[in-house]
Amino acid sequence: EAQVTQNPRYLITVTGKKLTVTCSQNMNHEYMSWYRQDPGLGLRQIYYSMNVEVTDKGDVPEGYKVSRKEKRNFPLILESPSPNQTSLYFCASSSGGTVGTDTQYFGPGTRLTVL
Amino acid sequence: DQQVKQNSPSLSVQEGRISILNCDYTNSMFDYFLWYKKYPAEGPTFLISISSIKDKNEDGRFTVFLNKSAKHLSLHIVPSQPGDSAVYFCAASAGNSGYALNFGKGTSLLVTP
Numbered sequence: 001e002a003q004v005t006q007n008p009r010y011l012i013t014v015t016g017k018k019l020t021v022t023c024s025q026n027m028n029h030e031y032m033s034w035y036r037q038d039p040g041l042g043l044r045q046i047y048y049s050m051n052v053e054v055t056d057k058g059d060v061p062e063g064y065k066v067s068r069k070e071k072r073n074f075p076l077i078l079e080s081p082s083p084n085q086t087s088l089y090f091c092a093s094s095s096g097g098t099v100g101t102d103t104q105y106f107g108p109g110t111r112l113t114v115l
Numbered sequence: 116d117q118q119v120k121q122n123s124p125s126l127s128v129q130e131g132r133i134s135i136l137n138c139d140y141t142n143s144m145f146d147y148f149l150w151y152k153k154y155p156a157e158g159p160t161f162l163i164s165i166s167s168i169k170d171k172n173e174d175g176r177f178t179v180f181l182n183k184s185a186k187h188l189s190l191h192i193v194p195s196q197p198g199d200s201a202v203y204f205c206a207a208s209a210g211n212s213g214y215a216l217n218f219g220k221g222t223s224l225l226v227t228p
Contacts, residue, residue: 004158035218042121042220043159043204058215090158103149104216106158 002027004107006091012113013081021076021110023091031094032074033058033104034066036087043090049074081114088112118142119207121219128226134192136222138205141186145207149216150179150190153202162203163190195226 004025013019025032033048035058045058049068063085065077074093078085088111092104120139128134138148146167151159165172165179165188172179178191192199205219 033216040220043206043216043218045215045217048215092158103161103164106151106160108158109156 002105004091004093004105006089006107006110008110009108010111012115014115015082016080019078019081019112021078021089021091021112023074023076023107024072025074025091025093025105026072027093027095027105028071029093029095029105030071031104032068033092034064034074034076035090035092036060037090037109038087046076046089081112083114086112086114116141117220118145119205119217119219121203121205121222123222124220125223125225128195128224130197130226130228131194134190134195134199134224134226136190136192136203136205136224138188138190138219139186140188140207140217142207142209142217143186144209145217147208148179148181148188149206149208150177151204151206151218153204153221159204192224195224197226197228200224200226 007022030051034046035043037043044060047066049055090109091107094104118141149164150162152162153159163174163177163179165181170181181188202221202223204221206216
């Protein structure tokens with residue numbers, strides 16, 4: 001089954017304690033991305049990756065890091081989480097093909113609370 | 116600055132009637148538009164898309180209309196069903212790929228029996 005998986009699904013942590021949210025896709029997609037969803041703000045892109053070892057900032061990259069060492073994985077790293085990073089996070093992937101074929105597929109989400 | 120705007124946070128429609136969800140955008144470089152549907156505790160799922168070379172795309176009960184001159188698109192659901200109750204996000208991108216989707220804030224649709 002084609003899917004994007006994220007772990008953990010729920011996480012409560014404390015300020016300053018480094019954490020990693022994993023994302024994996026089994027569709028051999030080149031493009032992967034992280035979004036955060038906040039009430040009243042919709043989905044905002046944090047980082048994206050167009051292929052292995054190619055990453056770039058989205059709209060709200062501050063406080064986050066990513067890496068793309070393998071095509072299937074795109075972890076999101078919070079080196080020193082702060083309460084304003086409490087949010088619902090989504091990973092997405094797409095084939096990066098031509099218009100009409102590059103729909104992004106989303107993972108189930110990770111709800112992060114930083115105390 | 117929000118480049119994709121969904122000005123109605125919520126919409127309530129009776130079962131069987133038409134649901135119309137609206138979306139406006141400001142960036143004239145956007146040439147590919149998508150609608151995603153999101154249920155609670157799940158990730159957004161792709162619903163329907165439209166390229167800027169078209170003004171209408173239909174898929175079953177769902178039709179998306181694009182008015183480029185007005186920078187406006189709409190999603191029509193006919194007939195609406197209770198299972199359509201969800202949050203609908205409009206998204207747009209520029210260029211020949213789905214990279215860097217810009218999302219609206221979403222419209223919560225409630226279809227009542």
